[in-house]
Amino acid sequence: MAEKEKQQTIYDISSRAGVSIATVSRVLNGSPKVSSKTKERVLQIIEECGYEPNAFARGLGTGSMRTIGILCADVADLYLANAVSFLERELRLNGFDTVLNCTGYDYETKVQCMRMMESRRVDAVILVGSQYIESTAKRNRYIIEASRNIPVMLLNGYLKGDNIYGNLSDDYQAFYDAASRLYKSGCRRILFLYREKTYSCRLKQQGYSDALRDCGLLPEQELSLQSNGKIEQIKKNLTAYYREKHSFDSVLAGDDELAIAALKFAGEQKLAIPEEISLIGCNNSVLSICCSPELSSIDNKCEMLCINTVTSLMRVLEGQSVSHKTMLLSEYIERNTTRHINLYPSGS
Amino acid sequence: MAEKEKQQTIYDISSRAGVSIATVSRVLNGSPKVSSKTKERVLQIIEECGYEPNAFARGLGTGSMRTIGILCADVADLYLANAVSFLERELRLNGFDTVLNCTGYDYETKVQCMRMMESRRVDAVILVGSQYIESTAKRNRYIIEASRNIPVMLLNGYLKGDNIYGNLSDDYQAFYDAASRLYKSGCRRILFLYREKTYSCRLKQQGYSDALRDCGLLPEQELSLQSNGKIEQIKKNLTAYYREKHSFDSVLAGDDELAIAALKFAGEQKLAIPEEISLIGCNNSVLSICCSPELSSIDNKCEMLCINTVTSLMRVLEGQSVSHKTMLLSEYIERNTTRHINLYPSGS
């Protein structure tokens, strides 16, 4: 096995090339004020020696290692995994590396991870998922504080602040439309199924709720059930809910996994899909095409959201002005758990 | 909005506390040789000023920023997402941050990302997934070269090398057992369905192949199909394969998504599951419980693999000796796409 070679420094290169370290530094950074002759020679020697500049030293000098921190609750989550994948790709395309923290859902851990990012001196931080926006100003202070030092990008969240930028899909509208659709397709007892009351969840529920109101249903006719855990658990909760008090003829779920639990529930109860029960999921994940019948879902344009976020971030880092809140329209993807309706019967 | 405060340095703290920077450094690093009185005072002032040590400077001094690089083809992949999630958690528990690169499946990008990690001076790198092991020594050289500078941990891969450590699930055995099971349950035309001939895929196929041989089937009776892309595409490939030449009575798939495509194929062809066709997936992902009937699958103990990998890495970094190859037995998870057989009919 080869020896662990001692790392070369800029001095080694400069002396071999017979130039000063400043010149080496200049060619390293592509400065235009180096004669192409010396530039070539230095490059040659760098190549020969397999020299790699020390990133820490450079970071110390410039104050940046071109790194962006990404915080997400858990990359094992389908939606978050997609987002992180897109974000990382875009960041790398822009010459930034990604340091990732899966913070989980515990508040203290989130705060702590945010501090870790700051102490690492990342150039910015991206909070992925609406879990990071708390309901009180006090509990959101950790974000405000971080934003004093670095830009904070929110993916599916919004918080007012000088150096905070929210990029969201329009969950309110998406759920308003989806609930309206269910109503128009004949559903009257529409269940809103969700996990946690996050920022995004509240918007979804509001959209659902307003849609029912605008369709002429009374507030008492709104149905909602919170359920956590795995598919099996959710299915049990649904069954209990169904039996105990309320039947329902459709489920509008906060994510695809919830909808799949509903689908399994329907199977168990021998409810025909979509004749007796309609289902709509959210995120348009791979899950929606794994089940049968395949799940109608809401595509919230994750990739575009990520691209926008990184583009905005780059502008922020360049000191350009950027909108503090941008929204993307979601798209309803019809599959086989809903009755088809024609929203525009008169043509067009 | 508050001013962007100028970052404090260790000098600010030392002068305020009336001690030298060395003392401040000592309390920062929890050195025991500081009187508890001064320690307390310094800590107090650090707190007051909201001082955060500069990670780059520290990195330059110590040669490390306690960072591990993780390379994976794509965190949007279910299996890889799980692995990255577990790895990141374990690393953070051990005081290391994670910088993540999703390299994609292109060789050049992988090599380039590896170099990026080296130039970032990470303390070690973890390659997640068998995509990183190439079939020729020449193309594996990028790993060997990296291992000259830093430890390289392989998750589901193996490569001989001084500073390279492979942690794998025993894919050979898992597929040997699964194929044997299918045979014993009455299947005679068992199709091995896979995507790419990765390191791990070759082991799976070998297990499959040896099992058939040991069950008394001839090499000509082996059936295998390569198929990439999304579920819809794989289903089409299966249909074409089925029609054109070969029928099959069971599918042993390299991952759950492939198996789900087979499940959809079976549905289309009105083949009863498991009476007319048996299916076994791999990875025991959420997909396996989203479909119906639920998919029998192989649990390759991803979490344990990740924990082992990080534990090994910590030992390596401490200079302790570590096995260069460790394997974990997978577990067959029976669900509803296979006929139940009793492997131990005589009891026990």
Add this chain to the structure above:
DNA sequence: CTGTTAGCGCTTTCAG
């Protein structure tokens, strides 16, 4: 227990 000081390897004025 504490302070002095010499690096760590690079960037960046400032002169020439």
Add this chain to the structure above:
DNA sequence: CTGAAAGCGCTAACAG
């Protein structure tokens, strides 16, 4: 176009 030299903020001998 090039070089000298002053940091960047911290760690770690070494000396007291």
